[in-house]
Amino acid sequence: MSGLTPPAPGAGAFPLRVPGSDAAYRQTTGGRSTTQRSFGPPDPQEPRFRPIYPGQAWPTEQPQYRPMYTPPPPADWHQQQARSYSAEPPKVNRVVAIAALVALVIGVLAGAGAATAVVALGGNNPPVTEQPDPPVGNGADPKIRTGSVSAVAAALLPSVVQLKVQGSDNSDATGSGFVIDNVGHILTNNHVVAAAAKGGSIQVVTNGNKTATARLVGRSPAYDLAVVQVAGLDAPSVQFGRSEQAVVGQDVVAIGSPLGLAGTVTSGIISAKNRPVTTGDSVDQASYISALQTDAAINPGNSGGPLVDMNARVIGVNSAIATVPGAGEGQSGSIGLGFAIPIDQARRTAQQLIANGKASYPVIGASVDMQFEGGARVSAVSTGSPAARAGLRVGDVVTAINSQPVDSAEVLIVAIRTYQPGQAVRLAYERGGRARTATVTLAQQIG
Numbered sequence: 072m073s074g075l076t077p078p079a080p081g082a083g084a085f086p087l088r089v090p091g092s093d094a095a096y097r098q099t100t101g102g103r104s105t106t107q108r109s110f111g112p113p114d115p116q117e118p119r120f121r122p123i124y125p126g127q128a129w130p131t132e133q134p135q136y137r138p139m140y141t142p143p144p145p146a147d148w149h150q151q152q153a154r155s156y157s158a159e160p161p162k163v164n165r166v167v168a169i170a171a172l173v174a175l176v177i178g179v180l181a182g183a184g185a186a187t188a189v190v191a192l193g194g195n196n197p198p199v200t201e202q203p204d205p206p207v208g209n210g211a212d213p214k215i216r217t218g219s220v221s222a223v224a225a226a227l228l229p230s231v232v233q234l235k236v237q238g239s240d241n242s243d244a245t246g247s248g249f250v251i252d253n254v255g256h257i258l259t260n261n262h263v264v265a266a267a268a269k270g271g272s273i274q275v276v277t278n279g280n281k282t283a284t285a286r287l288v289g290r291s292p293a294y295d296l297a298v299v300q301v302a303g304l305d306a307p308s309v310q311f312g313r314s315e316q317a318v319v320g321q322d323v324v325a326i327g328s329p330l331g332l333a334g335t336v337t338s339g340i341i342s343a344k345n346r347p348v349t350t351g352d353s354v355d356q357a358s359y360i361s362a363l364q365t366d367a368a369i370n371p372g373n374s375g376g377p378l379v380d381m382n383a384r385v386i387g388v389n390s391a392i393a394t395v396p397g398a399g400e401g402q403s404g405s406i407g408l409g410f411a412i413p414i415d416q417a418r419r420t421a422q423q424l425i426a427n428g429k430a431s432y433p434v435i436g437a438s439v440d441m442q443f444e445g446g447a448r449v450s451a452v453s454t455g456s457p458a459a460r461a462g463l464r465v466g467d468v469v470t471a472i473n474s475q476p477v478d479s480a481e482v483l484i485v486a487i488r489t490y491q492p493g494q495a496v497r498l499a500y501e502r503g504g505r506a507r508t509a510t511v512t513l514a515q516q517i518g
Contacts, residue, residue: 208311213383238266247327247376255304259375289424295358312384314413327376339367387411447483
């Protein structure tokens with residue numbers, strides 16, 4: 072077929088590199104590793120390949136030109152460490168499918184609690200804050216730039232505490248919290264300290280294993296937040312980030328005391344934003360949260376602990392997890408679906424609690440049918456309320472708020488609570504099959 076001469080026996084037959092070896096992470100000259108870790112002695116230099124006949128291929132020959140970047144380390148290294156070795160961030164597909172997951176039950180992390188969905192959107196109370204907001208979340212800049220979980224943990228662990236709560240009725244709870252200013256205020260979840268609201272005690276254990284008694288400054292069941300204080304607390308305050316700037320897929324770290332194991336650090340990503348989450352085991356203690364969703368492992372006892380970005384700034388308060396339906400008491404745990412209160416909301420609530428011992432949340436002055444699907448159907452309208460002044464009536468079905476779709480009563484309530492009293496929102500609704508709109512100025516309720 073051609074005049075090509077076959078290769079001589081044994082020509083060019085020196086051994087191939089062993090698959091999976093570290094040779095791909097080494098330079099071909101100099102015998103020095105190009106990574107920040109040593110993989111052993113350098114490989115012996117191989118003779119240059121000379122083809123015996125035109126077109127002969129030698130798959131293991133290394134090109135003369137090497138691009139000026141550091142090759143990535145082996146794939147089994149932690150993603151956070153791997154990023155610092157590569158000029159181009161790795162593209163990781165983090166889609167996880169859970170088969171046959173028919174429904175999710177949201178439980179607070181200091182003890183499993185089935186979701187409740189009842190609310191009365193009424194009330195018109197005077198403002199709770201009539202003084203400058205206390206400075207919170209303005210701790211020293213952590214100056215974390217490496218993007219490593221270990222560096223973030225080292226910066227935040229001294230500021231995270233464990234809470235041990237004993238109620239007057241002998242009920243107890245264990246949770247987490249973190250220091251938010253230089254006078255010993257600690258932010259946590261309401262459901263962690265609720266047992267001590269009518270008597271009892273709150274013990275705070277620092278990362279240095281020092282125990283002190285805390286006083287309850289204030290709590291907000293509506294947002295599931297609370298502030299306690301320890302005078303003379305020897306712990307640095309955290310610095311807040313901006314939860315509104317969080318993006319889906321960014322790396323985060325969760326710190327807390329799951330199952331009483333203080334100082335536990337886990338990592339993951341932001342899986343979603345603005346998840347409507349309802350927590351609480353009674354009507355008057357229900358909380359509606361527009362949450363950050365994360366796959367960082369959080370479990371009962373993580374409640375009140377911080378969710379932080381890779382610059383060691385707090386962007387959320389870990390508050391709830393999803394559990395598989397049918398899981399019995401004591402069997403709930405992380406399935407990669409955790410939820411945190413955005414720190415932008417938590418900051419406002421914490422400032423109100425410190426200044427006044429109570430906090431407010433926005434309302435429209437109407438009640439909605441929690442069983443209705445396909446929107447939020449109005450079931451009652453309070454006389455003189457913002458809803459009444461805007462012309463809403465019983466039977467109207469709200470379908471959007473400020474162009475955000477509303478497909479259930481919970482979604483409407485959660486969306487309203489992302490605003491502040493006094494702000495105006497535009498509601499799209501249907502009446503008798505006809506689309507209408509109304510502008511509603513939000514009133515406030517204490518709680």
